[in-house]
Amino acid sequence: MPAPADRAFGFRTRALHAGTPPDPATGARAQPIYMSSSFVFDSTEHAAELFALRTYGNIYTRIGNPTVAAFEEKMASLEGGLGGVATASGLSAQLTTILALAQAGDHLVATANLYGGTITQFAVTLKRMGIDVTFIAPNDIAALIRAIGPSTRAVYTETIGNPAGNVADLEALATAAHAHGVPLIVDNTFASPFLCRPIEWGADIVVASATKFIGGHGTAIGGIIVESGHFPWGSGRHPLLSTPSPGYHDMNFAETFGEFAFLMRARVEVLRDVGACLSPMNAFLFIQGLETLPFRMPAHVANARAVADFLASRAEVAWIAYAGLPGDPSYALAQKYLPDGAGSIFSFGLRGGRTAGAAFIEALELWSHLANVGDAKSLVIHPASTTHGQLSDADMTASGVRPEMIRVSVGLEDAADLIWDLDRALRRAATAVRA
Ligand SMILES: Cc1ncc(COP(=O)(O)O)c(C=O)c1O
Incomplete structure (x- = not known):
């Protein structure tokens, strides 16, 4: 829903309308569930343009789907971000985010008060993949600064820690991370964008388990990534984004997509290769949930x-x-x-x-x-x-x-x-x- 230039719609209005206008094909007012794995091309030229990322459109539901896109756009609007990528679960939102920024030999800093599944994902699975994570005490800015090194690709925290319930000092964490050229990733699952929008406090990427308050009824597993659009992906701190990628015919994502570099790589390389995409049915359930958030x-x-x-x-x-x-x-x-x-x-x-x-x-x-x-x-x-x-x-x-x-x-x-x-x-x- 493009907001008119002279009107910034409120949260409730965007929860109902952002990303979900009446269906242009049928007039359906509720978001249709596009239960289709794949989408017909207009011509061989159109197909080639889509695959080369010179035209944006639907190809295959693993990397994009109209119902999933509606959920992504609504979430981006509610979190105050540039855009979003939806995933099969909260944990895959985290993994997709990290794999878009880091590879073997790289390093992350995370606060220690995280969901148990996140701690094992970071301390065991990422470690096996060669990505090292230093855990610091929550809000210990001096420890954060000490832990950041040349191969650090991001700082990670939860708005409200699971289960200790401690609140992250988002502004202080973002300021310290930015001073060292590193983005702040915030898991906003426990707050939801209604109670806190980490991007307003300097966070660069918000991830969440949509399984919780976003869906709101305990029916579906899913995840969401939203990006602020403010982080300078071309600075050289993230070679995966600012050097030619052999995974996408030597595309330099930062040069080609500017502020969309991270979201594009997360979608067209990581979602494509890891495959943890959100089903259109679950995207529909999350859209329903967001209307009453x-x-x-x-x-x-x-x-x-x-x-x-x-x-x-x-x-x-x-x-x-x-x-x-x-x-x-x-x-x-x-x-x-x-x-x-x-x-x-x-x-x-x-x-x-x-x-x-x-x-x-x-x-x-x-x-x-x-x-x-x-x-x-x-x-x-x-x-x-x-x-x-x-x-x-x-x-x-x-x-x-x-x-x-x-x-x-x-x-x-x-x-x-x-x-x-x-x-x-x-x-x-x-x-x-x-x-
Ligand atoms: C704070 C937090 N983040 C992430 C997750 C993972 O989400 P999912 O179960 O959707 O993978 C959970 C799950 O409980 C969680 O509590």
Whole structure:
């Protein structure tokens, strides 16, 4: 949806309209699902022009599809970026991003408070591929600067860390990364673009698991990459973008595509070769989810606050880590970067440790015990034995996971019903500990 020159549409309007005008072919008002693997060329000349990237258009759904493109355009608009590339999952959004920038012998710096799957992707899989990652304590700018070397291709963080809930100092991280010629990549999964737009604070690339709040209903796995359009890809810091690529008949992406260099390489080389593309059906589900994101997020935040206040008032609860609570170490950063709320995913610990935690989770009825977040339904999990279970004790501690930690993703039910269920489960847990 090209916004008129004299009007900047608001977030709700863009959530409904950006990227999804009435279908020019049929007039369909909802986004059609173009369930087609491939697209007919006008002529052999047209086919050759498309493959040579001299004309932009649909070729094959692994590298582009009209329904997927509509989702990409809506996400780019909501994150305030230049454009987007959608992928099969959040993890493949990360991998596609990194492989577009780095190769064997290269290096990344990442904050340690990341999703467990991201830590293993970085510390094990990327390492096997020859890409080294230095993990630093969250927001430790001095450590970040020390870690950046000549082969560092990016700095990586999460807006709100999973599951410790600490908020990234995006502006400070971006300033430090840029001072050393390196882009900042931010995983914005827990905030969603409704609560935080990292590009406004200097981030260069935003990645997210669309599986969570973007879809919003726990139905589909997917990922998204959005780029700001501000990073100087031709500076020489990213040879994959600024030297001839044997993967695309010696194309120099920075020279050919300017600010689109990263997105183009991510799509036409990495998506093409790795193949982790988003299905049109899932893109449709994410478009549906985005239409109500601006209404769901405030309701998630209000319920999270009610649940956090309830837990904080209970003697059975030893600690609670929610950046939305005054007194939390991330409260000030949340006020700055998440003024409309610190999301609805947070963690707490019970006084009875693991025994109490297990009894608590098993006693819950409304809350679903499963490995996901950002669903309309309320969810609960024990990270140390599940999402972060593959980490060493040291990595677990560095990522902010404590053995007794319980992570909740607060959904959209009546807050009073969620609290009723928590109250019952807390009593059961206390009984289990006494026994
Ligand atoms: C913060 C964060 N980033 C990325 C991912 C990976 O997303 P996906 O499961 O869609 O691959 C997750 C999954 O839980 C996550 O919590």
